[in-house]
Amino acid sequence: MQEQTVVHRGRTLAWEGFCMGPGLLSRAELEDVSRRLLGVGLAGAEAAADVELRPFGAERGQVPAIVLGTASTLKGCFEADVAQLALGRSPDDFSAYMEARSVYLAAPGDLAVGRGEPWRQAVAASGKVVGVEVADTSYYYLSHALLALAVAAPTERLATPLDVLVRQLRAAPETVVRLFAADTETRVLLLWLKRAAGLTELRVDANGPEIAARWNRKTTLYPTVEEAFEVPGPRAADDDPRLLLDAEAEVTPFHREFGVLLPRLPGYSLTRRGSDEASMRDQVRSAARLLRERYGLELGCFKPAEELTGSRIRMGVPLDDVAALDALARQAMETEEDYVLEVHTHYGRHRVPGYEFILAPSAHVVAGRPAEGGTVQITRGSVWEGSVYVDEDTCARFDIAPADFRAVREGVAALHGAFQGAGRDLGFVKGGVDFALARLGGRFGDRQVIAMQDLNLSSNGAEYVRAFLTEAREVLGREQGVYAATKVVRPAAETDLKRLEDGIGQPGPEGHVRAITSVAGRWGLIGAAAPCPRQAAQEVLELEQRLHRAGLLRTSLRDESVQPG
Structure with a gap:
């Protein structure tokens, strides 16, 4: 087999250990695909999709569904994997794990579309999900593979996967298509499927295009440096910094569009588009100066606006260190995405045996409505690695006051x-x-703030802890007194889903455990449920440690060691 390679910043890198190939459809090729399938270019397809694709929130099992777990160009999944290769690190293999894990969101009888052995094992483990396999693994994105299939065969002789999907839509027009995110190529594919099935509209369990393209990024919360300069600084040292924070928020595009003040941290958006290194350097230095002079802050946090996992976040940046700031500007020039420079937060913390949580709770919208409860995140440094479901009755067990938990949920409702x-x-x-939930220092002193940090306005990790919670309640036969935690794990090279399931073992009489996904050598997900969320968190961390010590995982948070391979 010929060795596959990718080129990153002039370097040729071996594409090894991935379930999918590195093939991509270029913008020009997508333009041609759109014209051949729809009779219009991408601009015309986007306009048609706005009318013919309907955002539709539905609970799992409420209506028939097609689960299309393709990774998304909106989140730069391919670029993130290549960047890890360039750094000599083990990539996540986003395309493989997103396709495999998405099977868990399918209800019995739903169709799950995907490729590769991890996906096949996930379908087999589900027992009642109908797998629709796409044989072509040369393309990184599942959406690209399906578009290539659609172009290759006329409508009257569709390739088997496409024929199955079209037949499903014709037989059950109320079917909803579940997605990670609706990027341009996926919208072209869905528009073609909708027309091939003869539907007047296609229901899509994904946010509308304006939310996906304009607001699903960290920069939504922050003014640019130029916008912030429109706002006068503090008049006196004892002015309440929260008033200045609100005044800066009022000049953001989000507030100008909607007139809603969201609770946020001090920080500024840095615009990459049209910037050379000198102008990016000026933006970073100016943002740091504003944080120092307006809020009396010493440390910052530098974040890509559309980061997937948190691996490229730089914490504890000295705001008066010009060399460090200029290094961040150079980092920002490596991709085409915008960045944010915000205050470095001193989170509240809560310890369980072997692990300390930072208090970074999340709240969610599910099926078009603010969802019950919320989650506490499991993190490794700045990288998300799991979720623990909590509610107002139990949040205090993580040292989150019920009033603070309500404020989090009210922010999402706003x-x-x-x-x-x-x-x-x-x-x-x-x-x-x-x-x-953190202290900022500077002019904020020791007071705790409750502020939005990251918008994930698409499919997100909390969907899986909520799905696992539903499963645990069904298995245990009760709605009350059941809480759940999920944990990202790093499987060893031979640990596929079957081996991970064998290693999980049996839970106690009041609990439930599950291996949800495994892409051998790359990424996996496990879950544990218990009568208390704190207990569920402890049990999922203990389970990860036990699997690590059995040689099934490369690492565990509790052991803080990594096996080679």
Whole structure:
């Protein structure tokens, strides 16, 4: 087999250990695909999709579904994997794990579309999900593979996977298509499927295009440096910094569009588009100066606006260190995405045996409505690695006051209301928002703030802990007194889903455990349920440690060691 390679910043890198190939459809090729399938270019396809694809939130099992777990160009999944290769690190293999894990969101009888052995094992483990396999693994994105299939065969002789999907839509027009995110190529594919099935509209469990393209990024919360300069600084040292924070928020595009103030941290957006290194350097230095002079802050946090996992976040940046700031500007020039420079937060913390949580709770929108409860995140440094479901009755077990938990949920309700207010509905059907319960120092002193930090306005990790919670309640036969935690794990090279399941073992009489996904050598997900969320968190961390010590995983948070391979 010929060795596959990719080129990153002039370097040729071996594409090894991935379930999918590195093939991509270029913008020009997508333009041609759109014209051949739809008779219009991408601009025309986007306009048609706005009319013919309907954002539709539905609970799992409420209506028939096609689960299309393709990774998304909106989140730069391919670029993130290549960047890890370039750094000599083990990539996540986003395309493989997103296709495999998405099977868990399918209800019995739903169709799950995917490729590769991890996906096949996930379908087999589900027992009642109908797998629709796509044989072509040369393309990184499942959406690209399906578009290539659609172009290759006329409508009257569709390739088997496409024929199955079209037949499903014709037989059950109420079917909803579940997605990670609706990028341009996926919208072209869905528009073609909808027309091939003869439907007047196609229901899509994904947010409307304006939310996906314009607001699903960290920069939504922050003014640019130029916008911030429109706002006068503090008049006196004892002015309440929260008033200045609100005044800066009022000049952001989000507030100008919706008139809603979201609780946020001090910080500024840095615009990459049209910037050379000198102008990016000026933006970073100016943002740091504003944080120092306006808020009396010493440390910052530098974040890509559309980061997938948190692996490229730089914490504890000295805001008066010009060399460090200029290094961040150079980092920002490596991709085409915008960045944020915000305050470095000193999170509240809560310890369980062998692990310390930072207090970064999340609340969510599910099926078009603010969802019950919320989650506490499991993190490794700045990287998300799991979720623990909590509610107002149990949040205090993680040292989160019920009033603070309500404030988190009210913040998400305000965001939801913004997208559905003033006589319009932008189609906000799913998403989550991460908050910080933290102290900032500087002019904020020791007071705790509750602020949004990250908008995940698409499919997100909390969907899986909520799905696992539903499963655990069904298995245990009760709705009350059941809480769940999920944990990202790093499987050893030979640990596929079958081996991970064998290693999980049996739970106690009041609990439930599950291996949800495994892409051998790359990425996996496990879950544990218990009568208390703190107990569920401890049990999922203990389970990860036990699997690590059995040689099935490369690492565990409790052991803080990594096996080679």
